Amino acid sequence: MWFRRDLRTADHPALHAAAAEAAGAGVLPLFVLDDALLRPAGPSRTAWLFRSLRSLSASLDGALLVRRGDPAQVVPATAAEVGAASVHVTADANPYGRRRDEAVAAALAADGRRLVRTGTPYAIGPGTVRKADGSGFAVFSPFARAWAQVGPPRPAGPAPEAELLRGLEGEGVPDDPDLEGVTLPEVSEAAARARWRQFLDGVGTYAEDRERPDRTGTSSLSAHLKYGEVHPRTLFADLAPLGGPGPETFRTELVWREFYADVLWRHPGSAREHYRPELGSMRFDPPSELVAAWEEGRTGYPFVDAGMRQMHAEGWMHNRLRMVVASFLVKDLHVDWRVGARIFMHWLRDGDLASNNHGWQWVAGTGTDAAPYFRVFNPVTQGQKFDPDGEYVRRYVPELRHLPGKKAHAPWEHPDGYAHGYPQRVVDHAAEREEALARYAEVRG
DNA sequence: TTTTGAGTTGTTCGA
DNA sequence: GTCGAACAACTCAAA
Numbered sequence: 001m002w003f004r005r006d007l008r009t010a011d012h013p014a015l016h017a018a019a020a021e022a023a024g025a026g027v028l029p030l031f032v033l034d035d036a037l038l039r040p041a042g043p044s045r046t047a048w049l050f051r052s053l054r055s056l057s058a059s060l061d062g063a064l065l066v067r068r069g070d071p072a073q074v075v076p077a078t079a080a081e082v083g084a085a086s087v088h089v090t091a092d093a094n095p096y097g098r099r100r101d102e103a104v105a106a107a108l109a110a111d112g113r114r115l116v117r118t119g120t121p122y123a124i125g126p127g128t129v130r131k132a133d134g135s136g137f138a139v140f141s142p143f144a145r146a147w148a149q150v151g152p153p154r155p156a157g158p159a160p161e162a163e164l165l166r167g168l169e170g171e172g173v174p175d176d177p178d179l180e181g182v183t184l185p186e187v188s189e190a191a192a193r194a195r196w197r198q199f200l201d202g203v204g205t206y207a208e209d210r211e212r213p214d215r216t217g218t219s220s221l222s223a224h225l226k227y228g229e230v231h232p233r234t235l236f237a238d239l240a241p242l243g244g245p246g247p248e249t250f251r252t253e254l255v256w257r258e259f260y261a262d263v264l265w266r267h268p269g270s271a272r273e274h275y276r277p278e279l280g281s282m283r284f285d286p287p288s289e290l291v292a293a294w295e296e297g298r299t300g301y302p303f304v305d306a307g308m309r310q311m312h313a314e315g316w317m318h319n320r321l322r323m324v325v326a327s328f329l330v331k332d333l334h335v336d337w338r339v340g341a342r343i344f345m346h347w348l349r350d351g352d353l354a355s356n357n358h359g360w361q362w363v364a365g366t367g368t369d370a371a372p373y374f375r376v377f378n379p380v381t382q383g384q385k386f387d388p389d390g391e392y393v394r395r396y397v398p399e400l401r402h403l404p405g406k407k408a409h410a411p412w413e414h415p416d417g418y419a420h421g422y423p424q425r426v427v428d429h430a431a432e433r434e435e436a437l438a439r440y441a442e443v444r445g
Numbered sequence: 446t447t448t449t450g451a452g453t454t455g456t457t458c459g460a
Numbered sequence: 461g462t463c464g465a466a467c468a469a470c471t472c473a474a475a
Contacts, residue, residue: 374467375455
């Protein structure tokens with residue numbers, strides 16, 4: 001059993017498949033530390049992975065074998081050592097993972113072994129939902145309707161009984177990297193379940209609370225889902241008996257995750273390129289000192305800076321802020337969305353290629369269901385609307401803690417606004433909005 | 446086959 | 461202060 005983005009034992013179809021095939025002969029649980037995947041991840045995601053691996057290993061009674069290297073060599077070599085007929089995995093839907101798995105399957109086949117893919121990290125496998133002619137959807141709402149017609153499957157139940165093979169020489173899970181000030185919650189399958197149950201208790205008010213970054217209104221399950229400590233199929237099953245705006249809205253958010261995975265599966269090139277190239281010839285400014293100011297949370301726009309500083313403090317950013325800061329980079333600083341997407345993938349503990357990439361493309365106007373080009377988030381009014389008491393801003397921007405209420409959103413309006421070293425605005429939003437609209441007009445002809 | 450209406454996340458302006 | 465209109469272009473499904 002080769003684990004990747006499925007670091008759990010419950011509701012795990014591939015683990016059941018491995019146990020069923022082994023039937024008494026034993027299952028060897030393996031994880032491969034692959035530099036190609038570790039490289040783009042910053043300290044918070046790397047530490048999350050390592051902690052999750054330690055927890056998984058404990059769940060497997062210490063039997064998890066951890067080796068480092070190229071999976072196309074490590075996996076066949078390990079399979080040969082234990083004389084496995086098959087290597088079981090949860091299928092990977094991402095471009096790199098699919099190429100990697102093809103290479104591993106070919107290398108295994110050369111020795112007469114099989115790579116057996118069972119399930120995916122999604123409730124419905126990417127590529128399954130289709131229009132009448134077999135093609136995929138490019139708009140969310142029709143996708144969601146068709147997705148509901150297919151319907152999520154039943155969970156696979158608790159961990160299977162299986163004898164675990166052990167004794168092979170591995171590296172073990174490396175020590176955590178320097179977290180550079182990031183604080184992480186507990187990482188484990190049990191913690192994911194506990195978080196989910198806690199969230200379900202308050203899901204009734206999710207529809208309103210999710211818009212408020214000053215509240216803990218979101219599920220905070222993104223990183224758990226990213227590493228498969230809990231599977232969305234489990235979540236859909238628990239939500240099934242619940243009605244009302246809260247559960248409905250959360251279900252829809254999970255379907256967005258499924259939608260973007262489907263789009264990336266059908267268009268692997270959209271990991272690097274514009275999904276819709278019409279705006280590709282748009283004039284971008286090269287990354288400059290302004291991008292550094294954005295990344296470090298010192299643009300002089302409190303809501304933007306609070307969002308970026310939350311990302312540095314927690315390895316996570318509220319969805320509302322992801323939209324606001326992305327809009328600021330693309331439409332106020334006129335920088336290519338791919339620059340921001342890469343920075344997000346470094347810092348975010350939940351950094352998920354499909355959701356991150358297509359979220360950015362949505363903001364930039366190059367993606368599916370893209371935001372209209374003229375929709376430019378105003379960082380001040382967004383703050384006043386969704387953080388009406390300024391609490392979120394003050395939590396992450398100490399230089400503004402002396403400004404009460406929503407005054408924290410506009411220090412320039414107060415005589416002592418800059419008394420504690422908060423930076424001046426790096427650009428004028430109204431002027432840059434006009435500039436962005438002008439650049440869009442150029443490429444629209 | 447063609448037409449039509451609806452569609453995650455916003456802002457600004459004028460009445 | 462509130463409200464509606466305008467700000468495009470395209471996908472998709474239903475009529």
